[in-house]
Amino acid sequence: MSGASNPVMNIDPSQEDQAKLAEFEQKIADGLLIEQGDWMPEAYRVGMLRMAEHHANSEIIGALPEGEWITRAPSLRRKLGLTAKVQDEVGHGQMLYRVSQDLGKPRDEMLRDLCTGKTKYHNCFNYPAPTWGDIAMIQWLIDGAAIMNQKTLADGAFGPYVRTMHRINMEEAFHFKSGEDMVLTLMSGTKSQKAMTQEAFDRWWGPSVMFFGPHDKPGCKDLPPMKWRMKTETNDSLRQRFVDRFAPAAIDLGLVIHICEKDDEGMVTSKRVDEQCVEDKETGHWGFTDPDWDEFFRVIRGNGPCNAHRLALRRFSYEQGAWVRHAIASGSTSLPPAA
Amino acid sequence: MTNAMDMMLNDLEALLVLKLADDKLFLGHIQSDWTGLGPILEEDIASSSMAQDDLSHALVLYEYLGSRFSIDPDVLAYERLPSQYLCCDLVTVPDDFDWAKALIRRWFFAHYAAPVLDQLALFNDSDLVERCRRLRAEESLHISYLNDWMQRLSSGSKEAIVRLQNAIDFMSDDARMLFELPGMILNVDRPSFDGREELFNEWSSSTHEILSTTNLKTNITLPTTTVKGGRNGVHADHFIAQLTEMNEVRCKDPGAAW
Amino acid sequence: MSKIRQRHFTFDQDLVPSRDxxxxxxxxxxxxxxxxxxxxxxxxxxxxxxxxxxxxxxxxxxxxxxxxxxxxxxxxxxxxxxxxxxxxxxxxxxxxxxxxxxxxxxxxxxxxxxxxxxxxxxxxxxxxxxxxxxxxxxxxxxxxxxxxxxxxxxxTKPNQLIWRTHDQTYRLARGYSKSVRAKWAAVRDAADLNEYTKDDIQNHF
Structure with missing residues (x-):
């Protein structure tokens, strides 16, 4: 599972060298990519650094909920697939941290800022994955959403980030396909498998619709993040694309799209059918009930079901590994053993 | 199926394959749990690749047994009675998220698995020989990687040496039991079947070759044949815990496809 | 899930920078x-x-x-x-x-x-x-x-083993495509059959 990269960006380009800025913006308008070493506005450097860092953080934390299920995967092939997928996420995090590292922030500092909550990661990883059905839903819905988002990010303007996106998308295709295979298997399975899958779907549909971030502000296309092609699509158009793709697929599978109330642990307490989720035959678009944005901001502020646990486990892992990093940074195979 | 399982468990060659497959399964199981939590991002990725190798090796061997005895490889992996698993306790003892323990376990095991694969490759069965030959090449890769780590860490810091030595001491009793054999095999009067001492000697010399370049020490001896452990289906509690966790989802809905 | 992953953690000191x-x-x-x-x-x-x-x-x-x-x-x-x-x-x-x-x-x-x-x-x-x-x-x-x-x-050395020789399709999209396609076809067939049966019953009985 992988993250959208929509950290809040307050960018003020008025302090920049205006001639160079104009040249930079022209380059982007001409569809050219910005490469490391090119002149770029300070706001762009910082913005791209934070965007890649947020994305990397999301990959590293995203490895945790699914990691919980590696030991319980119900067949050898699923066990291998899930391990490889979680491993890919660590790999994506590693490659994305590199982009930010080149833009000026040391990796270790980024890993520490993640542990202490100074920097954020994608909201959807603060929800629990209490059953195997959740693993199927994460790979199908969240990775599906991630691919949609990252395909547009691969169309961005920063060369190093774009190259990383291309690589990541290749691997995400495996994650999504394996998720689709799991959902299909479960929904073609026994009564209890179907019930488990519906319950997991109820938990993940809301976070998936929220995945692309809050509604766009008016005029966002003229603001730096989009003008400089750090991102190339609005949150709302990505969201619509997602619903158009996944709502009919869910219905074909026999799933019911619900509007759910959840408790503090992220478990569904009540639900009703989302009557708005039907196709508009004229536009071809699917309707949906706007998600609970209060919940979204509550979770972003750190009060989601799993925020504390995810960060604590990440920090534990960081601290547990300290002696290894220390030893290999000072050791060498060519040295004789210490006396 | 019970019949097929019984047939397999009474076949001497199959038992030798099965004990390695079960070791690989649980080593891969316990090691893949580290994915996402490793000490360095790059190391996290690398050790997860190797855990996937171990799981894949288990699958390759279960597929071989499965085709010989007409049993689904996943049934072999997940659905036997605890006493029908032949893995040793070394591969299921919890490492408490201590990377030194995890490393020592893998290192002990890789040096053991390589000569076992060589042994299996002498069998008169081209399918098995071919499988073992491929697995053996990957085992060599693990060995050289793990040797490298042993040498790096033991020359890195005092703390690392203390941690590795503690891990060695913690794992030693279980490591001896790598060389236990199923009772049925001990009773066979054919030299190729009881390579216990040869195996132990090979393991001792290849591990000591690395240890002699470090400050680490082991004191591990071959157990007597009267000691009964995992290879005879007599498992520690931690094995049962691992098995229960591994088949938790699968056993909830018997017969379902996953 | 390993015990560690479930553990409730507390940290009593600040995070120490590592040598990464x-x-x-x-x-x-x-x-x-x-x-x-x-x-x-x-x-x-x-x-x-x-x-x-x-x-x-x-x-x-x-x-x-x-x-x-x-x-x-x-x-x-x-x-x-x-x-x-x-x-x-x-x-x-x-x-x-x-x-x-x-x-x-x-x-x-x-x-x-x-x-x-x-x-x-x-x-x-x-x-x-x-x-x-x-x-x-x-x-x-x-x-x-x-x-x-x-x-x-x-x-790397000439002929060094890098890419593994055992089946790697579990980690590639194409390892799932065939199965996904077959399962979708089965799901949709079943839906068609239900639809057909419903109409059939409505129209003829």
Missing amino acids: EALKSYIVYTSKKDGAPHRYAGYLNAPDINMAVEYACEHYGQDEICVNIWVHDVEVIHQTPCAEVTIDMDLARDAQDRDEHPKWVVFTQRRRGDIHIEAGAIHAPDSENALRVAIARHGKETVQVRVVPWDQIES
């Missing part, structure tokens, strides 16, 4: 088959170049079939700025390319955003000359030319 910054950064290139050019695969951090090669094998070597890997420190690169490369033939003629000079590997980027791909090797006494020769030989239709001293590149 002592790790160096390396660039990795992979080659898909014997003789195929090495293509940029990515970066990684490692304590030294030998470890970097091992890490590269276990990460970038597992994406697809891979027979050889090159790794070098990010610091040893010399390259032109990323712009249309202009070939000054006079300068290029002056540049020295003789076998007694050290060998340099040339990588080129065709368009902005593309990855760097091995273009060939040259000989030159120093980086300045190496870049000149590289530009003259390989600068056509590229935006960036990069040279790396050959003795700074660490490579």
Whole structure:
């Protein structure tokens, strides 16, 4: 599972060298990519650094909920697939941290800022994955959403980030396909498998619709993040694309799209059918009930079901590994053993 | 199926394959749990690749047994009675998220698995020989990687040496039991079947070759044949815990496809 | 789920910076088959170049079939700025390319955003000359030319096992495509059949 990269960006380009800025913006308008070493506005450097860092953080934390299920995967092939997928996420995090590292922030500092909550990661990883059905839903819905988002990010303007996106998308295709295979298997399975899958779907549909971030502000296309092609699509158009793709697929599978109330642990307490989720035959678009944005901001502020646990486990892992990093940074195979 | 399982468990060659497959399964199981939590991002990725190798090796061997005895490889992996698993306790003892323990376990095991694969490759069965030959090449890769780590860490810091030595001491009793054999095999009067001492000697010399370049020490001896452990289906509690966790989802809905 | 993953953690002191910054950064290139050019695969951090090669094998070597890997420190690169490369033939003629000079590997980027791909090797006494020769030989239709001293590149051994020989389809999209397609067909068939039965009953009974 992988993250959208929509950290809040307050960018003020008025302090920049205006001639160079104009040249930079022209380059982007001409569809050219910005490469490391090119002149770029300070706001762009910082913005791209934070965007890649947020994305990397999301990959590293995203490895945790699914990691919980590696030991319980119900067949050898699923066990291998899930391990490889979680491993890919660590790999994506590693490659994305590199982009930010080149833009000026040391990796270790980024890993520490993640542990202490100074920097954020994608909201959807603060929800629990209490059953195997959740693993199927994460790979199908969240990775599906991630691919949609990252395909547009691969169309961005920063060369190093774009190259990383291309690589990541290749691997995400495996994650999504394996998720689709799991959902299909479960929904073609026994009564209890179907019930488990519906319950997991109820938990993940809301976070998936929220995945692309809050509604766009008016005029966002003229603001730096989009003008400089750090991102190339609005949150709302990505969201619509997602619903158009996944709502009919869910219905074909026999799933019911619900509007759910959840408790503090992220478990569904009540639900009703989302009557708005039907196709508009004229536009071809699917309707949906706007998600609970209060919940979204509550979770972003750190009060989601799993925020504390995810960060604590990440920090534990960081601290547990300290002696290894220390030893290999000072050791060498060519040295004789210490006396 | 019970019949097929019984047939397999009474076949001497199959038992030798099965004990390695079960070791690989649980080593891969316990090691893949580290994915996402490793000490360095790059190391996290690398050790997860190797855990996937171990799981894949288990699958390759279960597929071989499965085709010989007409049993689904996943049934072999997940659905036997605890006493029908032949893995040793070394591969299921919890490492408490201590990377030194995890490393020592893998290192002990890789040096053991390589000569076992060589042994299996002498069998008169081209399918098995071919499988073992491929697995053996990957085992060599693990060995050289793990040797490298042993040498790096033991020359890195005092703390690392203390941690590795503690891990060695913690794992030693279980490591001896790598060389236990199923009772049925001990009773066979054919030299190729009881390579216990040869195996132990090979393991001792290849591990000591690395240890002699470090400050680490082991004191591990071959157990007597009267000691009964995992290879005879007599498992520690931690094995049962691992098995229960591994088949938790699968056993909830018997017969379902996953 | 392992006990650790469930544990309730408390931390009584501040987070201590680690020595990860002592790790160096390396660039990795992979080659898909014997003789195929090495293509940029990515970066990684490692304590030294030998470890970097091992890490590269276990990460970038597992994406697809891979027979050889090159790794070098990010610091040893010399390259032109990323712009249309202009070939000054006079300068290029002056540049020295003789076998007694050290060998340099040339990588080129065709368009902005593309990855760097091995273009060939040259000989030159120093980086300045190496870049000149590289530009003259390989600068056509590229935006960036990069040279790396050959003795700074660490490579995997010939015939070294990198890509595993056991079935790897569990980690590739194509490993699932056939099954996904068959299952969708079955799901939709079942839905069609239900629909048909419903209509059938309505219309005829």
